[in-house]
Every structure is written in structure tokens, then in C-alpha cells.
Amino acid sequence: MSGYAIDPRDIRPQDVERATEQAFHAEAALSDVDRLLAEVVGTGQAKGVGAVVDAEGRVAEITLGPQALREGTDGLRDAIFAAVGAAQEHARRQADELLREHLRQAVPGIAVDVAELRRRLGGLLENNHISHKG
Template structure:
């Protein structure tokens, strides 16, 4: 018979998570697997390897977008930094305000494409990753800082 040193009880210690657990990174830990103390370290190593491989793909992302008239094209990297803006000869016929709007629209479209590509890479790298839920959680956490 086991006795708890704190309470003197002869009952078995409670298992805090008896059901199958799944953490945010997609690693399952079945009940009763508490004896494998190295599992979290292995899972962390797996996640780091996946993230390193994903980072290589993320670093190579170049996304493009076009303005509404299709006369302006912009390219951005994964972080949304503008790499290039090109103008079709017909773009020079636009007024300055319209040309500026075309450039901004092309950059916005390129940034949306970069975000889509980034989400795709992260979904492949992290099983169970949901970019929409992750963004919502981040926005909620940031809202608490106001």
C-alpha cells in the first residue's frame, strides 16, 4: 500500500491528465505515458528540426502582386519588405494619385500572397497548426497590453 507523504492517504496519486492529450504543436501523448520523461525533449527536438527546415523555405518566399489595372507589379519577401516595383509602360499614363494607389494595391496583394505562402509552409512544418486561430490568439493577447 502506498502512502502519500503529504496527506497520509493510501489512495493512488491522481493523474492530472488521464485523457489523451494533444498539445498545440500536434504531438500526442497517450495516457499512462508519464514514465517516458524524455518524450518532451524528443518532441522539442523534432519541433526545432521542423522549424529549421521551415525557416529555409520561409527565407525563400518571394510573393508578387499587381495593381487593379495590372500595370504595376510589386514583389515582397516573407516579412512583407518590398523587394521590387515594376511599371508597365501604360502605367506612366496614370495620374500621380492613381499610380500611387496602384503601387499600394500591388504591395497589398503581394503581402497577402506572402502570408498565404507562409501559412502553407507552417502548416506543413507544424501538424495541427491553424494560422487563423494563432493570429486570433495573438491579437487577443496583444489587446490585453493596452
């Protein structure tokens, strides 16, 4: 069995009060994160292709410059995947920093490993990641 073994006889009223206060602050900070994540925009470029994605990695815009149009079908496909991948990575880094900062403010003194948090949440922030299958 995993988790923490807590003996109810060892819990003091001030421990419950402190935990309740921390949970309240964390909940307030995280409720604000949803609004801020909606504003995250990732951008990426590759061989004349520009990509814009939201915080979840969904493509919002693709632009093709003159260089992209000279790449041919395979080159254009590769450039699109590269630009979208770069934009998704940019958005992921922004979202990670946003989460890290809000959790740091919500629960001071606790270090947060956002990559581990994401892994434990089942890839919540990456579930729309596009993979290139060439």
C-alpha cells in the first residue's frame, strides 16, 4: 500500500489548521492557473514555416513563407512537424514555469517538480502532443 501512515493521535489542531490553510491557498492559486494557461501561446519556426499553439499544444496557426514553398512535399511536411514541435515545447516550458511559480506562491517552502507532477497526472499538459511518423 502506498501513501502516508498517519496516526490520528499524533495530529494536533494547529496541524489541521495549517494543512487546511495550505490547501486553500493551493486551490486559489491553481484556480487562477487555468485562466493564465488559456493565455499561453507557444511559437516555433522551421525552414520558413511558423507555428502557433495553445497551452495544450493544439495548433492555432501555421504560416508558410517563401522558403517553405520551395521545400517540396516531404520537406514541407518535415518543416511543419518541426515548427509545431518547437511551438509545443515553447508552450510546455511556459506552462511549466507558470505552474511552478503559482505552486511556489501557494505553498511556500515546497519545491515542485513540474515534470514529475505532469507524469503523475498522466500527461495532462501533453496529451495533445503531435508526433512525426515519417
